[in-house]
Amino acid sequence: MCESNVYLVDQQGEKTLVMESVDKVIPKEGDVYLENIFGERLTVKGHIKEMALVDHSILIAE
């Protein structure tokens, strides 16, 4: 499966895992909507900073 883990990155560059196995990612005016393969949904404040799909990593910065 090709889902990713989503991390929140703070100004110090510290990463916090916010959701695993994310399938859908939809940015929306200051928020990012996430949905994982288990059907869990989460909206995180911030914007997409960087995605590295082969590493299964998506970074969201506030």
Next chain:
Amino acid sequence: MCESNVYLVDQQGEKTLVMESVDKVIPKEGDVYLENIFGERLTVKGHIKEMALVDHSILIAE
């Protein structure tokens, strides 16, 4: 491998493939920087509209 295809979506919802096998995606003030697993690089005008990683699909809208 878990890279995605990146499509540009116009206002009619028409999709055009802009790059295959994309690994890195970095949004930057009105542009989206793409890098695929072959080392090819491309910057596309627009913003990320929606990603469906299990379907290997990333949509960019102008």
